[in-house]
Amino acid sequence: MLVGDSGVGKTCLLVRFKDGAFLAGSFISTVGIDFRNKVLTVDGVKVKLQIWDTAGQERFRSVTHAYYRDAHALLLLYDVTNKASFDNIQVQQHPQDPSAMGWGWLWVDSAQDRVVKREDGEKLAKxxxxxxxxxxxxxxxxxxxxxxxxxxxxxxRSMKLPNEPKFKLHDYVKKEVRGSGCCRS
Known part of the structure; x- marks a missing residue:
């Protein structure tokens, strides 16, 4: 489930992932909830992701919060050019019981006019x-x-065998991001 303020890029991120395209210009904000499916092959196994794109407007918050408990993952997004969108992740978007959610992510959309430091995002994620x-x-x-x-x-999570070592999501992300030599705007 993609969560964050209106205008942070939830729909753009989903369209980039699903269709490989960037939504340029203005478009209509998501109303309520929308979703898209994509199948990935992971280690030889097909995994179907159903990605829910939530409305970021305040008036839809109660609707989107109702879906949190059934989500397997939350992707928390903010815009590095908008401090309020980062502050709202901290105050309003984070579930009351993160252990019930399993795990989440903090995301940003890189931009030239950064006002939220990368270190602030890393600290909050930690x-x-x-x-x-x-x-x-x-x-x-x-x-x-x-x-x-x-x-x-x-x-x-779905295929874990009793003696199989635990998948270390943090380590995987650190290794892959570091290996790509990116992530600075």
Missing amino acids: EYGVPFMETSAKSGLNVELAFTAIAKELKH
Whole structure:
């Protein structure tokens, strides 16, 4: 489930991942909830992701919060050019019981006019015990990686054998992001 304020790029991120395209210009905000499916092959196994795109407007918050308890993953998005969108992630978007949610992510859309420091996002992610990466729907930076990491985590959860070592999502994200030599805007 993609969660964040209106205008942070939830729909753009989903369209970039699903269709490989960037939504340029203005478009209509998501009303309520929308979703798209995509199947990825992870370690030879097909994983179907159903990605829910939530409305960011205040008037839809009660509707989107109702879906949190059934989500297998939350992707928390904010815009690095909008401090309020980052503050709202901290105050309004984070579930009351993160252990019930399993795990989440903190995301941003890279931009030239940054007002939220990368370190602030990393600190918040550490507080919540979730991985962090910066993405850009416009350039495609880390978009595929982020959803692949989610698919790997979900595959591992559903297919874990008793003696199989635990999949370490944090380590996977750190290794892959570091290996791509990116994530600075």
